[in-house]
Amino acid sequence: MDQTTALERRLRSIEARLSDLESPAAAHIPEPGVEDSVLFVGDVTYGGGRRARYHWHRPAGALTGMPWDENLERLAALAHPLRGAILRRLFQSPATAAELVEEDIVGSTGAAYHHLGALHSGGWITREPGGRHSLRTARVIPLLSIIAATEEH
Known part of the structure; x- marks a missing residue:
């Protein structure tokens, strides 16, 4: 019985984190380790079946200082x-x-x-x-x- 309770708690915790990640507010939370940075990410099919996957980030200071x-x-x-x-x-x-x-x-x-x-x-x-x-x-x-x-x- 104790294992079932632990699994239920773990499942609720995972569901809560997933819900947080899918919320509109999550789009405004920077990834860990990239604070004070600008980033954009994408995975897009284009041009008749070509695929573009891209993850880019730069420190804000580097961008404003150049x-x-x-x-x-x-x-x-x-x-x-x-x-x-x-x-x-x-x-x-x-x-x-x-x-x-x-x-x-x-x-x-x-x-x-x-x-x-x-x-x-x-x-x-x-x-x-x-x-x-x-x-x-x-x-x-x-x-x-x-x-x-x-x-x-």
Whole structure:
């Protein structure tokens, strides 16, 4: 009987911890050992079955103590509605500049190459064999984190 009571207590304790972890407030609790840090984590299927798994954190002081010039240049590459449309499309699957035009995402191949070039220079996309462009796996979770960060909080 004593074993059953101990198991019931243990089960209640596990259920309580699980409930705490699944609560909305749990999203605001930093992981142990990363206090005074910024972190983002993700596990996403994208681009026709590709998978991006990412866990990143940096001490807040390191982020605020470094120059932001290069970071802002990468961010500026995103700050155009057509580039956002291109990235959303590439999230679904890789595409050529011609496909972006055919799908009415951009108006011409010249415009497509202009915006693809900016996204490539910013490190968001890569060019695959056959002229297809795709999201860089290492940038999928950061990109979605930026989008999530701009939601109304």
